[in-house]
Amino acid sequence: MSILTRRMTFLIAYLLFMPSFVQAKENLQREKFKDIMEDVTSLSTACKAVGYVNTNCEKNEYVAFDTRMGSSPTLKKGEKAIFEEVNLNVKGGYNFSTGIFTAPIAGLYIFDWTIWVNSMRRAGTVLSVNGMKKSHINCYAAYKYGRTFSCSKMAIVRMEVGDKAWIYSSSGNSYIGMYSSFSGFKL
Structure with a gap:
């Protein structure tokens, strides 16, 4: 198999499978974001449970x-x-x-x-x-x-x-x- 043939085979495989790699990466990023949002929701729920409803948990008072x-x-x-x-x-x-x-x-x-x-x-x-x-x-x-x-x-x-x-x-x-x-x- 010549170098040109190997390069063409690689290029065709790359073009066929690349969209699925991109989609997998995007799905992984969505899952990570979803996990972070679940953590934030859990933290907010915990704050409310211990009485921090209107203080540090709800406000952005970082200085x-x-x-x-x-x-x-x-x-x-x-x-x-x-x-x-x-x-x-x-x-x-x-x-x-x-x-x-x-x-x-x-x-x-x-x-x-x-x-x-x-x-x-x-x-x-x-x-x-x-x-x-x-x-x-x-x-x-x-x-x-x-x-x-x-x-x-x-x-x-x-x-x-x-x-x-x-x-x-x-x-x-x-x-x-x-x-x-x-x-x-x-x-």
């Missing part, structure tokens, strides 16, 4: 943001850290040009921030909510020869609609490495 530092600034005391690389911003509460998160919905929020510093550098940072210090960390990389060090902090804060949260430097010349991050979400 979350996740940001990264795009550069490595040195901040003066009191200067805001602006995390300009936004990976997630559900409900649009984080403003990447000001570095401020504004609560779109009242509730309990969890904030987390990690500060990276290079060898022999330090950074003191504070989580501020409406200008009030809520939590802080001091990070110092006592290592020499190009090593980095990270410090992380988490805080739980009650916020009302329009309350603002941000990170700022609590010490002079805080070096904030480019892998630093600031994240938050509503419980």
Whole structure:
């Protein structure tokens, strides 16, 4: 059998059986979607059974943001850290040009921030909510020869609609490495 004959046989078989493969794939996708919808219905039924009819199960009140530092600034005391690389911003509460998160919905929020510093550098940072210090960390990389060090902090804060949260430097010349991050979400 020549190469041309084998290719023609393959092409004919492909054309004959391809529609059934496409149909099978579409049926599989429909089945997966149907399974997901059944899970959502089951979850909704369970929520209603335990009394969450008009709260979290029925409403889309998800609020979350996740940001990264795009550069490595040195901040003066009191200067805001602006995390300009936004990976997630559900409900649009984080403003990447000001570095401020504004609560779109009242509730309990969890904030987390990690500060990276290079060898022999330090950074003191504070989580501020409406200008009030809520939590802080001091990070110092006592290592020499190009090593980095990270410090992380988490805080739980009650916020009302329009309350603002941000990170700022609590010490002079805080070096904030480019892998630093600031994240938050509503419980």
